[in-house]
Amino acid sequence: MVLQRIFRAVIMGPPGSGKGTVSARITKTFGLQHISSGDILRANINAQTELGLLMKSSIDQGQLVPDDVMSRLIMKDLRAMDQSSWLIDGFPRTVSQSEALDNAYSVDTVINLNVPFQTIKQRLTSRWTHLPSGRVYNVDFNPPKVSGFDDVTGEPLVQRDDDTPDTVMRRLKAYQTQTEPVLEYYRSKGVLETFSGTETNKIWPHVEAFLLRKLSPAKQNVA
Template identity: 75%
Template sequence: MKSCIDQGQLVPDDVISRLILTEMRSIEQSSWLLDGFPRTVTQAETLDGVCSVDTVINMDVPFQIIKQRLTSRWLHLPSGRVYNIDFNPPKISGLDDVTGEPLIQRDDDTPETITRRLRSYEKQTQPVLEYYRSKGMLETFSGTETNKIWPHIQAFLSKKLFPQNDKVVGKA
């Protein structure tokens, strides 16, 4: 799996489906949210065979914005804290704000690998979006800033999950 990810490729359908669906079976009576799955029509069909999907959200962000964010991303691995040198920089460059430990960049956050990942994503994902669009399940939200997109997604989910309440739940 690591070699696929390092090269900007998707993990093979059978491997990722087996991992995801094993977990899905353990929570099938609950509501859940998947991020980044399914990425192929085969994965979508496999998912449909195991559980009922009622909504798919697509966040449409220009690739150049995604590329800029990923190449500017720095991580503190022990805690999972994420920094971005453009809009959420650490107080001291290269060091975690809490522990002072060094930050790292992921091996696959290079411009070349990100470009490959985005091309692969687009090629693989467009058929999945069409698959769910044809079933009337796809909702697309476009934008470049989380604080502008999130309120729309949150309102949509609130109406979808809690139709009796016409107010937004939670905060971004």
């Protein structure tokens, strides 16, 4: 689908909710640029940029990356695609970051994936990761072609320490505490759309239909 106007969206959801899969489908179907805060963070740390070094210092000390550092980092990438339609994944994570984004850009919609914690716990404890690229596999529904090895490089996969059951539940509760104010912020602005379910393939048609409805008036106006 070719967009007739600039469209900007944010996708939210706890770790393991299927954000990566849904993001890939949105960007492919609607031609949006995908901006992953995790990818940007890794790239800046690897390149040892000024912001990357600041972030690495926070991470090494077990701290969250400060809001202003994270916001500066994302805004730098957004300015480079000023006239593009985009989907941001992994940002904003606090109300302060949401306000920084709003001060620079108008967000058309915020897609929130609401997946039960028990479903996510099952997914994440079956998850294996290719650490250098961040590619993630799941032995239940997205297994690698060769068990234990990355499809692209053939390098070994590992199970991250934070994918153990107890750690997963702690991460999910921390996400809920941190992001509920962000969801409320966008809910109050009338741009939050929540999609609930236990399977990404069943959630996706609803997300797609919503975006088609959201974007169809722009097509009619141009015609």
